[in-house]
Amino acid sequence: MQSSAYAHRLHSLLSPSPSRTQIRNPTRNPTRIRMSLRDDGPSVAIVGATGAVGQEFLSVLSDRDFPYRSIKLLASRRSAGKVQTFEDRSYKIEELTAESFDGVDIALFSAGGSISKEFGPIAVEKGSVVVDNSSAFRMDPGVPLVIPEVNPEAMGHIGLGKGKGALIANPNCSTIICLMAATPLHRYAKVLRMVVSTYQAASGAGAAAMEELELQTREVLDGKEPTCKIFKQQYAFNLFSHNAPVLSNGYNEEEMKLVKETQKIWNDKDVKVTATCIRVPVMRAHAESVNLQFEKPLDEDTARQILNGAAGVVVIDDRVSNSFPTPLQVSNKDDVAVGRIRQDLSQDGNYGLDIFVCGDQIRKGAALNAVQIAEKLL
Ligand SMILES: NC(=O)c1ccc[n+]([C@@H]2O[C@H](COP(=O)([O-])OP(=O)(O)OC[C@H]3O[C@@H](n4cnc5c(N)ncnc54)[C@H](OP(=O)(O)O)[C@@H]3O)[C@@H](O)[C@H]2O)c1
Structure with a gap:
């Protein structure tokens, strides 16, 4: 998925051993025509794209044919310039800065609580809807904490194209x-x-x-x-x-x-x-x-x-x-x-x-x- 040796190693760690139990698999059909890169999709940024969750974001977005107009992969300065392949295109990992969110509709954050606290509000200010994986905002009364199968109504007031940004928190994994x-x-x-x-x-x-x-x-x-x-x-x-x-x-x-x-x-x-x-x-x-x-x-x-x-x-x-x-x-x-x-x-x-x-x-x-x-x- 990624060209660096590190990414290859991470990918192999993240890949499961074979299992005989039939549990619903993510949609993976290599022969299907991809509809995800399209002009009417939102522009997406992934913060922490090189991490365990960040790599899984890419896999899930692709599996679910999530529509996007553009995608930006953000991480620390350490990773800036590394190349990541996503849906047959190569992207350079960019260093996360305050300017990263210009024109971004949806920002998926998974780079730890301190990064979310610093850059989440900046992204919201720039009009992005932030979905944050850290614990930084989960207990903030103004931030919906959502499991879509459980309480989708909590984020009912938030949407794209409403001209303003917002924060939504992903609950703790357990x-x-x-x-x-x-x-x-x-x-x-x-x-x-x-x-x-x-x-x-x-x-x-x-x-x-x-x-x-x-x-x-x-x-x-x-x-x-x-x-x-x-x-x-x-x-x-x-x-x-x-x-x-x-x-x-x-x-x-x-x-x-x-x-x-x-x-x-x-x-x-x-x-x-x-x-x-x-x-x-x-x-x-x-x-x-x-x-x-x-x-x-x-x-x-x-x-x-x-x-x-x-x-x-x-x-x-x-x-x-x-x-x-x-x-x-x-x-x-x-x-x-x-x-x-x-x-x-x-x-x-x-x-x-x-x-x-x-x-x-x-x-x-x-x-x-x-x-x-x-x-x-x-
Ligand atoms: N692992 C899980 O199952 C899980 C579940 C729910 C929530 N979360 C939350 O998701 C977040 C990430 O977890 P993870 O397991 O993916 O961690 P991880 O594998 O250690 O990845 C951390 C990511 O954050 C980036 N990062 C670190 N410092 C940065 C900085 N100063 N600026 C920009 N990016 C920076 C890293 O980039 P570099 O590669 O450049 O360092 C990397 O992409 C955490 O808040 C964690 O609590 C994790």
Whole structure:
């Protein structure tokens, strides 16, 4: 996809191992006539185009035939001048500056919170609609926090061609994956309390973390001391509490994102959420155990039916063959997979359920969700 050795390496890290499970694949048809580069499309900029999410943006835009008049690839000075091929054309990576957003209709940001805080408002000032992947604006009351399958109405007032820019925030990847499965059940029986335990992949920490996991795995197998640069402890053949800073209440920032973002997205200040976030040595795609307590009864068969009909969700729940979702099955896939759907024995009646969810957090947890938001602007 990209001409540099780095991009080739990143691409191979991001590519999934083969899987036998049939989960909806992104639209990939090399023989189709591309309709995406067209005069009536918006001009698009990707901020952080060389990163794990940035590269996935390109893949998702292409897979979904997202229409664009022009595309600008922005990154740090380190990457300026590198060449990236996108849809059979070569583009030079440009250094991100305040001038980058002149004439840009849609800016997809994935270069970290400080870059979003500095350049997001500049882009908005220049009339761009910014879809931001960082946590910089998620809890800003004036900024919609959107999962298109869950709360598209939150961004209903924003569109292109209205003569002014705007910010829309993409939720945290663990929140998106969790709520893709929990929301259809919430709509039916209203969730009162949710307990989430995550098993988060290296990809959630960016391209460098994926490289470190691979390097450490080789080093440990070779009997060498593992290189610890991104994480302060050994990652290969280990797991540890999420690397986000721990707050004074004992929760880390990743856990508090699940709490606060769920309340904002569901527009429900009273829903009780608690979370424990763990980094596991999986290359790509997060897994989450989710325990739900409902206001109204909901039995497991009805829950399975509801989830079977939910957009962007696939049920893998075969008790006989002990077949349930895995991170590998969902890697590079659009759908979030749900299984282990069962009544929670610790709750009386049909008021509690346990589910296990897996989702590709670079795709649905980041790039795909943001592109779906951008599609709603067209
Ligand atoms: N990975 C995920 O699953 C995920 C999910 C949801 C949200 N996010 C968020 O998305 C953002 C990026 O994550 P990532 O995983 O893609 O990280 P990454 O692989 O480390 O990529 C970071 C990107 O930001 C660019 N960048 C860094 N400093 C810059 C600067 N001063 N000016 C312009 N560009 C700069 C980098 O460009 P260079 O290559 O030139 O350094 C690179 O393109 C973060 O805010 C992250 O929290 C990530």
